[in-house]
Each structure stands twice: as structure tokens, then as C-alpha cells.
Amino acid sequence: xxxxxxxPSLGVVLISLSACSQTSNAENPQVATSPATPIQSPTAPVTxxxxxxxxxxxxxxDLTPLxxxxxxxxxxxxxxxxxxxxxxxxxGTLLQTSCGEPYRIATWTINKQSPDILRVKEDGRQAYTMRxxxxxxxxxxxQRSLDRSNENQALTLSAVEQEFxxxxxxx
Numbered sequence: 001x002x003x004x005x006x007x008p009s010l011g012v013v014l015i016s017l018s019a020c021s022q023t024s025n026a027e028n029p030q031v032a033t034s035p036a037t038p039i040q041s042p043t044a045p046v047t048x049x050x051x052x053x054x055x056x057x058x059x060x061x062d063l064t065p066l067x068x069x070x071x072x073x074x075x076x077x078x079x080x081x082x083x084x085x086x087x088x089x090x091x092g093t094l095l096q097t098s099c100g101e102p103y104r105i106a107t108w109t110i111n112k113q114s115p116d117i118l119r120v121k122e123d124g125r126q127a128y129t130m131r132x133x134x135x136x137x138x139x140x141x142x143q144r145s146l147d148r149s150n151e152n153q154a155l156t157l158s159a160v161e162q163e164f165x166x167x168x169x170x171x
Contacts, residue, residue, distance in 0.1 A: 099166030
């Protein structure tokens with residue numbers, strides 16, 4: 001009889017303790033996550049954060065489409081690697097990858113003097129700036145200026161609208 005009473009009682013105590021240890025976002029609103037608040041490890045350098053994704057820039061351009069799409073390079077000065085994509089996250093993270101190259105996670109910030117210009121850092125160093133010349137839900141056109149070579153490149157990226165699998169690449 002004692003065993004049949006202990007097991008349910010222990011279950012009730014454990015459920016009560018776990019419920020008491022959790023707080024809801026209504027009780028603690030600063031715990032709510034926001035797209036502009038990255039989670040960083042204690043050893044990671046603090047990166048300046050861009051403004052919220054939903055706010056228009058000072059020029060009136062709304063950058064929301066930039067953050068809500070996966071962008072595939074469709075036109076570049078040289079033939080891009082097959083399946084080259086960019087994913088801009090509102091927390092200042094940029095994922096760059098292709099079917100033939102390993103992925104790269106970089107950081108980006110908005111140029112405060114010219115909000116249509118993104119500054120991209122790779123390996124902790126300024127790598128290039130990207131001036132957005134046109135942005136819609138389906139197309140991103142930009143002028144990329146490489147810092148190390150002073151080369152300027154016109155890029156056109158298209159929003160990925162459907163599933164995509166990289167083709168087998170013969171080596």
C-alpha cells in the first residue's frame with residue numbers, strides 16, 4: 001500500500017517543482033527573444049547589432065524582405081559557384097554557401113550614414129560592403145565592393161521560392 005502511494009506522490013512533487021522553476025514571458029518580459037537579440041557565447045566578441053528588421057531605413061526602404069528570404073545568386077560578373085546562396089539574419093549574421101564550397105558564417109552591420117549599405121566581416125575583418133540598389137520580395141540587386149582588391153561587382157540575387165537540392169558535382 002505504501003508503494004502505491006509513494007510513486008504518484010513523487011510524480012506530483014516533481015511536476016510541481018518543475019512548474020515552479022519556470023517563469024512565463026508574461027511574468028518576465030525581458031526574457032522574450034527578439035530577432036535583434038543574438039545569443040552569444042561568453043567568449044564571443046560583441047558585435048554591433050543592426051536596427052530591427054521591420055523598421056524602414058532613413059531613406060524609407062524597408063529591409064524586411066532581405067531577412068525573410070534565402071537569396072540565390074543569379075547574375076554576377078563571373079560565373080558563381082552552382083547554388084550560391086546568402087541568408088541575412090536580422091541579428092547581424094550572414095550565412096554564405098554554395099553547392100561546391102563549404103559554408104561561411106559572417107557578420108554584417110548597417111552603415112549608419114547610408115542605411116542601404118551593409119558592411120560584411122569575414123574572419124573578424126572587414127571583407128566587403130554591399131550597397132542595395134533594389135530590393136523586393138523576389139529580387140535583390142546590389143553593388144558589392146571588395147575591400148582587399150578594390151573590385152566592384154554588380155550582383156543580382158533571386159529569392160528561393162521552392163525546395164532546392166544541389167546537383168551532384170563531378171570532381
